[in-house]
Amino acid sequence: MAHEQVIAYTCQQVATFFPGMEAAALERVIATHWDTAMARLQRCIDQVKMWPQGQFNHLNSSQYCQYLYFLSNSIWREDRSEEGLGVVTRLFLLNKALNGIDLFYEIDLPEVFFIGHSVGIVLAKATYGSHLVLYQNSTVGKNHGVAPVLGDGVILYPNSAIVGRCRIGANTAVSQGTGVINRDTPGDCMVFAGTAGALAIKPSKRLLIADFFRL
Template sequence: MANEHLSAYTCQQVTTFFPGMEAAVLQRVIGTHWDTTMARLQACIDKVRMWPQGQFNYLNSSQYCQYLYFLSNTIWREERSEEALGVATRLFLLNKALNGIDLFYEIELPEVFFIGHSVGIVLAKATYGNYLVLYQNSTVGKNHGVAPVLGEGVILYPNSAIVGRCRIGDNTTVSQGTGVINRDTPGNCMVFAGTAGELTVKPSKRHLIDDFFRL
């Protein structure tokens, strides 16, 4: 889809789901930040191994989810006018409605990340390292106002969580169904749910992140 058609397609979705904003305002704000958004999106897509480089498929729901995030986040980064924030809010809500993800536009995800399946993902305003992998029903959350710090190459498999005062080392993989709450990980490891709420941490035999990204 050509850029002008994609922009019009996005505007139509926003006005259908969330009426009340003049179409000209919506088009102006999106158009102003379009080039920066698409450059960020394409740089991210090009790093993901399973996606062809130099292409964006709006019918790939994961790519479209990431596109809506980059668009809303870029608008928020570059323009704090009332109109711009109104557009960013609608794009955030559109992403939530279409893809089942709670990813507010103020959250600073890394420039390279991959969403396997977006449904049920909830992300707080935490610190995220580059080459992040997220799967369905994964959560990064605060505990008593304290947010985690994630290093590079962190993988959250389905139904996993990182919550609270955590420092997650580089190349940490959180296995399916495992919750890391107010705990640190050393990095280069895999984390599993243990007994009585404890965690089992095993050294990684290789960097799983290499399966996801062109490093």
């Protein structure tokens, strides 16, 4: 699909779900920042092993989810006008409606990340390292206003969480159903739910993010 068609497709979705903005203004803001957003998205897509390089499939829900994030974040970085904020708010809400993800446009995700399945993902304004992997129902959240710090190569498997005063070392994989709350991890490890609320941390035998990314 040509870029003009993708822009029109995005604008039509926004207008259908969240009317009230002049169509010309909506298209102008998106078109102005589309090249920047697409350059960021394509760099990300090209690093993901399972996705063909040099292509963007708007019918791939994970790619489209990441597209809406990069588009809203790119606009927010450059345009804090009332018009710009109106567009990024609608793009955030569109991503939430279509893909079930709570990913605010102000959040600084890394330039390379991968969303396996977006449904139920909730992300706070935390510090995110590069080559982040997110699966369904994963959460990064604050506790008493304190947000986690994630190193590079962190993987959150389905229904896992990192919350509060956490420093998550590079190449930490949080296993399915495990919550890391106000705890640190050493990195190069896998984290499992232990007994009585404790965590079981085991050294990784290999670099797990190599399964996801072209490193």
